[in-house]
Amino acid sequence: MRIVFMGTPDFAVPSLQALINAGHEVCAVYTQPDKPQGRKQILTPPPVKTLAQAHGIPVYQPQTLKNEDAQAQLRALAPEVIIVVAYGKLLPKAVLDIPPRGCINVHGSLLPRWRGAAPIQWAVIAGDEKAGVTTMQMGEGLDTGDMLLTCETEIGARETAGELFDRLAQAGAELLVRTLEGLDSVVPTPQDDSQSCYAHMLDKQMAVIDWTKSAHEIDCLIRGLNPWPVALTTLHGERLKVYAARPVDGKGAPGEVLVSDAKKGLIVACGAGALALEEIQLVGGKRMKSADFLRGHAVEKATVLGESKE
Template structure:
């Protein structure tokens, strides 16, 4: 099938590779413009662009698809179908109407739950037991199109958003190939809008831990914000990132250090239950196991985090 592929981050790379491996003709790739990254703000190509160039596929990086000139270029490519995987832009109706087989999106949630930019992370933050990937026929709204096929998986008890992200990227690629194989026989299913939640983009403000919440809620936040932006609190006024933790029995004032010993670990009281902190990092220092951290940083029992 002649395809135009639209995608940008790591999540989209397996899907593009799967299309190529399945023998589809990817005549062009659309991706976001290169952006400065890191402390030195080095101009960096999106992962999808890197794969496309390796495969000799023409790459387009328009700032917008809303103007007629860009739409004319896309129309001239004459794709049978447009595949969209985490592209990062809403497609206007004029673009949606170009391919005769429609525009198919690979979305990282069990639609209609978690529409929006960060569905995988929010499924972990919310404590969902299951996550998945849905292929759908795109419509003008945000992730509102009719569903085609769905892949469902349980979220591991200690699984981070990053780990789930990697699993679902591979599952989405396989589901995309299956969707194209069965496209003529699939009956699209409308979404129930009343069951949808909005998965807005993550930001650093939401990383600050509220110790009045339950240990389970805070644990989900820590796992959902890994590998970015990483949950954090304060220790004696300094920011302390928490990379890994686990709910344990314990009672005390929210944020109170209940245990602080290299052999016994670092335990903090929550609004309900407590958290054993396994991996931490003082901003400006190194990420390390809590036992190693406590050997170099004495923390008295009763110390309050987050103040």
């Protein structure tokens, strides 16, 4: 099948590779423009561009698909179908109407739950027991098109958003190939809008830990924000990143340090229960196990995390 592929981040890479491996004719790849990254702000291509170039596939990086020139260019490629995987841009109706077999999206959730930009992270943050991938025929709304195929998986009790992200990227690639193989026989299923919820983009403001919440809720937040933007609190007024924690028994004022021991680690009271902080990092320092951290940093019992520095 002659395909134009639209995608940008790591999540889209397995899907593009799966299309190539399956023998489809990927005639072009559309991806976001290169962006500066890191402290030195080095201009860096998206992962999808890197893979496309390795296979000699033409790459297009328009700022928008809303103008006539971009749309004319896309029509000239004459794709039978457009595949969209985490592209990062909404497609206007003029683009949706170009391929005769339609535009198919691979979305990292069990739609209609978690429409939007960060469905995998929000599934973890919300404490969902299951996650998955859905392929759908794209419409003009945000992740509102008719569903084609789905696959689901249980979210591990200690699984981070990053780990689930990697698993669902592979699952999505496999589901995409199956969807194209059965495109003539798959019956599209409309989404039930009443069951939908929105997964808005992550930001650093939501990373601040509210210790009045339960240990379970905070644990889900910590796992859902790993690897980015990483849950955050303060210790003696200094920012402390929390990469991993584990709910344990304990009771005290929210944020109160209940145990501070180089062998037992750091245990902090929550609104209900407590958390054993397993991997932490003072901003500017190294990420390390809490037991190792305590060998070089004095943290007295009854210290309260999250308090501002006097």
